Amino acid sequence: MNMPIVRPLALLLSGVALWGATPAVAECTRAPVRVNLPKQRMDERIQQLAHLTGCFMEVEPALLADREAPRVRGKLTAREALYLSLRGSGLEAARYKGHWRIDRRQQERFARRIETLRATTAAQEERDAISHLRATGVRHTMRHVEKAVPREVREQAHLDVKKRIRYNEQLDGVARRIGTPPAPLPSGWVAAVTAPATR
Template sequence: MTRFYLAALALGSATAFAAPAAAECNRAPAAYAMPAQRLDQAVQQLAHISGCFVKMDPAMVADRRAPALKGRYRPEEALARLVRGTGYTAHSTSEGLAFDGDLLAVTMSQARALRTAVQTHARAGHLSPAQATRLRATLTQVERTVPRQVNAQGMLTPAQKRDAITKLDAVRSAVGPVEDARGWAAFKRAA
């Protein structure tokens, strides 16, 4: 009988839910018939069914619930459905799957830092009122769109992520450097 296990990674509190030791991540659609349950349990079940490792921080999901999952899905689709509505996202990696708890927080933190910079530059007269209005509108668009996409899809597509980065970087180029709010540089590298 194959044993399933929960392997702790050497990366602090990051955890990988592992599939059978000899299994390989199967990217093909598989049948899922999972009840609504704790998110950590659902992710572990997904790992067992798909054979894919799922990297995540268990502290992020300690109090979260996953909806029932019934149907045939590729592993990344199944994980995206499990995290939909939580503000978290999921994506494929070369090793399996990863659970991104900070995507929404990082994006919103960067937008807030840029909004403060726009306000500061506008008050100092470094931006015209029209420029400041355009930059604020761009930030508002990101602040409304990204949470809606993350909550609706459980992920951002690569195109949606690039779009958010492009818009926030356009504001950043207008106001100059701002603090690397909550891992913005790492977020951009992963895009």
């Protein structure tokens, strides 16, 4: 019986690889599969998981360099096997348009937002727009989120929706306390149209 061959497919101009089974499986399986993988290099693990599950895995190969995946065994879904493989690595896995994307996107987004809020806090405090006590309080909140997000990712290999919402709400609170609007809504968001009030 011929086994599908796993081979990296380079995405031009992006430095990103998509690994998947060739010939392509109709869909990434959601059913558990038998997994028995030894401790190995992370790039080898991602290729093997793509082969076992039929799921395409999008990742920048440089992110996998010098990382090792632990031994993983059992009857696992693609999600479980991927999360167990990435746990402790600092990398995140998320479903995206029918395939898995492995990166540090959520951590980077939170880090950028905290950096902006921190700079704004310093500027607001310097011109006495907020008190030192308030600045100290919001810095404490920012440090909490700054430490919690990478810790959650290391422990789970993703940032679940509830925690993502909670941390965003905490940073929205910081923005309000220092006198800046919350982060902009995602592109494509359209406010509901309301009828003008009648007299």
